[in-house]
Amino acid sequence: MIPEEKKLNILDVLSAGIPVVEYPYKELAKQFNLQESELLGFIQDAITDGKIKRMGMVLNHHKLGFVANAMVVWDVPDCVVDKVGNILGKQKCVTLCYQRPRQLPEWRYNLFTMIHGKKRQEVLAHLSQIIDNNALHEYPRDVLFSVRKFKQGGARYVNE
Amino acid sequence: MLSELDIKILNRVQSDFPVCSDPFSVLAIELDIDKALLIKRLSELQQDNTISRFGCVINHRKVGKSLLAALKVPHEKMEDTVTLVNAYLEVNHNYQREHAFNLWFVVTAATQCRLDKVLDELESKTGFPLLRLPMLKPHHINLAFDL
Numbered sequence: 123m124i125p126e127e128k129k130l131n132i133l134d135v136l137s138a139g140i141p142v143v144e145y146p147y148k149e150l151a152k153q154f155n156l157q158e159s160e161l162l163g164f165i166q167d168a169i170t171d172g173k174i175k176r177m178g179m180v181l182n183h184h185k186l187g188f189v190a191n192a193m194v195v196w197d198v199p200d201c202v203v204d205k206v207g208n209i210l211g212k213q214k215c216v217t218l219c220y221q222r223p224r225q226l227p228e229w230r231y232n233l234f235t236m237i238h239g240k241k242r243q244e245v246l247a248h249l250s251q252i253i254d255n256n257a258l259h260e261y262p263r264d265v266l267f268s269v270r271k272f273k274q275g276g277a278r279y280v281n282e
Numbered sequence: 283m284l285s286e287l288d289i290k291i292l293n294r295v296q297s298d299f300p301v302c303s304d305p306f307s308v309l310a311i312e313l314d315i316d317k318a319l320l321i322k323r324l325s326e327l328q329q330d331n332t333i334s335r336f337g338c339v340i341n342h343r344k345v346g347k348s349l350l351a352a353l354k355v356p357h358e359k360m361e362d363t364v365t366l367v368n369a370y371l372e373v374n375h376n377y378q379r380e381h382a383f384n385l386w387f388v389v390t391a392a393t394q395c396r397l398d399k400v401l402d403e404l405e406s407k408t409g410f411p412l413l414r415l416p417m418l419k420p421h422h423i424n425l426a427f428d429l
Contacts, residue, residue: 130392133345136338142325144306144317158303165301165338176339178299179324181292185332186284186429193379193386204419211422219421222350225413229383234350234415266379266386272364273376273387274334 124164128154132164133173183238184271190242194249195231197224197262203232209256210235215248231264242267284332287315289429291323292332299336343417347397348390351404352383352413360385363408372400383413 124132132154140146151161168174183191198206203221210233211219218236239245246265253259284292290313300308310317327333342348355363360378367373367387376387389404391397405412 130345133338133340137340138335138337140336140338142321142328142336144321145303146305147301147303162301162303168338169301171344172341173344174338175341176297177301178297178336178339179292179295179328179333180335180337180339181296182331182334185330191377204421207419207421216422220417221419221421222415222417225415228411229352229413229415233421264381266381266383269378269380269384271377273368273373 124156124160129164132161133168136165136174182274187240188238190239190245191268192237192239192242192245192249193266193268194235194237195264195266196233196235196258197230198233200232206258206261207233209258210252213248213252215239215245216252230262284429288323288327291315291320292327293429295324295333342390343420346390346392347394348388349397349401349414349416351387351389351401351415353385353404353408353410354383355385355408355410363410366407367404370400370404372397 135150135153141149143149145158147161147165148158151158154161156164165174165177169177183189196206196210207219207221210216215237216235217238218234220234221232222234224230224232237245237248239248245267249265294309294313299305302308306317306321310320313320324333324336328336340346353363353367363385364376364378367385368376370389372389372391373387374390376385378384379386389397389400391400401412401414
């Protein structure tokens, strides 16, 4: 059995980076004084119970030419926010769709979507199409293109 | 430039990476390429930063506490503020965006208490009011890119 506090530490290391070597899990298991099979079991369990959403490689979308990155935010009445969230989440070019609380008066928007594309015009065209196809014209929205990326990486759990 | 083989590899490795002793063998068979070549190519793509990270993506609704934060930073204070914000290991995405709220980042911590402490510190150290936007409900998450 892996102690609870050690589990968070393992997840931290797993999200920060697994080495690209022939036997990556064996390598990591050594770091934690675990048998490889214990580590594999832990990861499988974490996937099954939803603590790990995805295992794999995260691409640098800038480097791949996806340089236009827009956070599109929407002000949708609470009574239809689930319905609109579902519609937006189903769009092929929408990579994320989260509901977050408004912070009035500073911030009125409660649905957050990310749209990536190779060009700004392409992202805006996708957005217009989504609005037209789903009759979303009535909901106030704002488009926040990224200007610069200062940090991109996995979440870290730091010991206090 | 990415070759057709690179694209095939990258489309496969973004999710469902095998959790077993010899994962690259599993992938090599699936992709019908040589295992040593696969590892070599992936190392190169990581070294040239096409792959920014190999690991797991954690569900922050189940592990730790996380939220999206934003600041309104005057142009001349941007560099200093970014340095200050990025110094926190708890900050894991940080983008300047076109809006009055122009600096957006995700803060993640093991506990709500630590999260609040980091947010309060960021607010007092930067001197700008911090917009705190925890996630209420995910409607869709798909960070894999179809190349």
